[in-house]
Amino acid sequence: MSDVNNPYQGPEADVKIEQPLISQGALTEIMVKYLNDASPWLRFMGIMGFIGSGFMALAGIVSIFSMPFVTGVLSGVPDIFSDFISPLSIMTMYGTYFIGAGALMFFPALFTYRFGTKIRSFVLTNSAPELELALRNNSFLWKFRGILMIVGLAVIPVIVIIVIVVVVAFMAIG
Numbered sequence: 001m002s003d004v005n006n007p008y009q010g011p012e013a014d015v016k017i018e019q020p021l022i023s024q025g026a027l028t029e030i031m032v033k034y035l036n037d038a039s040p041w042l043r044f045m046g047i048m049g050f051i052g053s054g055f056m057a058l059a060g061i062v063s064i065f066s067m068p069f070v071t072g073v074l075s076g077v078p079d080i081f082s083d084f085i086s087p088l089s090i091m092t093m094y095g096t097y098f099i100g101a102g103a104l105m106f107f108p109a110l111f112t113y114r115f116g117t118k119i120r121s122f123v124l125t126n127s128a129p130e131l132e133l134a135l136r137n138n139s140f141l142w143k144f145r146g147i148l149m150i151v152g153l154a155v156i157p158v159i160v161i162i163v164i165v166v167v168v169a170f171m172a173i174g
Contacts, residue, residue, distance in 0.1 A: 035119050057099050063098065104148065
């Protein structure tokens with residue numbers, strides 16, 4: 001009977017035990033210590049970014065909804081720019097800017113928070129996929145900031161041209 005396979009026996013598989021990344025030599029203990037030390041700060045900065053993003057969006061929403069009150073207060077004040085731009089449009093631009101800036105601030109905060117969280121998970125579990133996700137979020141953070149910087153640098157010449165045109169227009173009228 002020993003030559004017959006047991007039909008109730010569980011399947012057998014070759015099990016390969018993965019060595020932790022530290023014992024493989026990929027990361028040293030000091031590297032993991034530095035990652036562990038940075039994790040709470042990354043999560044803290046991510047949370048502060050979420051709060052700042054929320055406050056900026058809230059400031060934009062408040063400015064848009066406060067337009068009737070501001071225009072009522074400014075109705076008795078002589079306005080030298082009334083021929084060019086109204087206080088209502090200034091408040092709308094202000095509110096739109098802050099809502100957009102708050103939305104843009106959300107993504108770096110999200111990537112920073114996820115980076116810190118995944119580093120913490122990696123330190124606790126020593127799992128290579130957690131480290132990969134952490135580094136992926138770090139990559140997303142710097143790509144986003146780099147693209148935002150390129151867009152900002154591209155917008156500066158446009159703003160300079162607009163300012164020059166506005167100044168020349170004011171000088172021609174005045």
